[in-house]
Amino acid sequence: MKTNFITKTGWNLLILLAIVFVIAQLIWGFSWLLWCIFILFVYLFRVSKINYIxxxxxxxxxxxxxxxxxxxxxxxxxxxxxxxxxxxxxxxxxxxxxxxxxxxxxxxxxxxxxxxxxxxxxxxxxxxxxxxxxxxxxxxxxxxxxxxxxxxxxxxxxxxxxxxxxxxxxxxxxxxxxxxxxxxxxxxxxxxxxxxxxxxxxxxx
The missing domain is CATH 2.70.70 (Glucose Permease (Domain IIA))
Structure with missing residues (x-):
């Protein structure tokens, strides 16, 4: 079994969250809350693929x-x-x-x-x-x-x-x-x- 990391369903949301995170960091500095939200969604969208049966x-x-x-x-x-x-x-x-x-x-x-x-x-x-x-x-x-x-x-x-x-x-x-x-x-x-x-x-x- 191979981990593909992220399902294609989640890429749009994760890219949006990453942009928000970067903008917030530039304006207000590093935010642990936004970072934890981003990591949570990366975890939720994780996927694995079966290579060979x-x-x-x-x-x-x-x-x-x-x-x-x-x-x-x-x-x-x-x-x-x-x-x-x-x-x-x-x-x-x-x-x-x-x-x-x-x-x-x-x-x-x-x-x-x-x-x-x-x-x-x-x-x-x-x-x-x-x-x-x-x-x-x-x-x-x-x-x-x-x-x-x-x-x-x-x-x-x-x-x-x-x-x-x-x-x-x-x-x-x-x-x-x-x-x-x-x-x-x-x-x-x-x-x-x-x-x-x-x-x-x-x-x-």
């Missing part, structure tokens, strides 16, 4: 966070599937990556409110996106729900294919759910904390 059947964590639930779900296009939900907070890295090679068949955007991911009915009312994808001939889905600290959905322009570990977007907080085939081998448990790119399981051929 040896096994194409390996499912990696699409975001850093805590495993909220692993359960059997039923979805219209997928039928019975395994849902793995990861909750991300502001102190975790917010970069979202592809957990598998993804041929995206459909992208659905549901506009809504930016709510805390721990609130009841968040899945129904929040701003969210769903990617229906196919990997190794199997259909599955990735659902992203943006939390209260976001003001827009930061999603990259990547077309209809994503490589294993390729960046999808960025969030300050929220949740990412994998809706996987029911024969998927899962290697994590509820309440586990995972780093981005950590092993989640294996997609059976």
């Amino acid at each position: 040896a096994d194409p059947n390996t499912i990696v964590a699409p975001i850093e966070g805590k495993i909220k639930c692993i359960k059997t779900s039923s979805y219209r296009e997928l039928g019975e599937c395994i849902e793995v939900q990861i909750i991300n907070n502001i102190f975790s890295q917010g970069n979202i990556i592809a957990p598998l090679d993804m041929d995206i068949e459909e992208t659905r955007v549901r506009h809504g409110l930016f709510l805390c991911p721990f609130m009841k009915n968040t899945n129904l009312m929040s701003e969210r996106m769903l990617f229906l994808a196919r990997s190794k001939g199997k259909q599955w889905a990735l659902r992203i729900i943006f939390g209260a600290l976001n003001r827009k959905a930061h999603i990259d322009d990547f077309g209809h294919h994503l490589n294993h570990g390729q960046s999808i977007g960025f969030m300050f907080d929220g949740s990412v759910s994998l809706l996987l085939p029911k024969d998927t081998r899962i290697c994590i448990n509820e309440n586990d904390k995972v780093r981005i790119g950590a092993l989640i399981g294996y997609l059976n051929p």
Whole structure:
């Protein structure tokens, strides 16, 4: 895993803060408050990138966070599937990556409110996106729900294919759910904390 340092989502804000910091320093002198604010935002916008994944059947964590639930779900296009939900907070890295090679068949955007991911009915009312994808001939889905600290959905322009570990977007907080085939081998448990790119399981051929 390689640290890319800063997501492209944060560059405009960080450049603006740097300009304010320089101007304030020229007029009033050094400010510890502005310096701490700048360092805080550098920390919040940090990202890591997955360089190489040896096994194409390996499912990696699409975001850093805590495993909220692993359960059997039923979805219209997928039928019975395994849902793995990861909750991300502001102190975790917010970069979202592809957990598998993804041929995206459909992208659905549901506009809504930016709510805390721990609130009841968040899945129904929040701003969210769903990617229906196919990997190794199997259909599955990735659902992203943006939390209260976001003001827009930061999603990259990547077309209809994503490589294993390729960046999808960025969030300050929220949740990412994998809706996987029911024969998927899962290697994590509820309440586990995972780093981005950590092993989640294996997609059976």
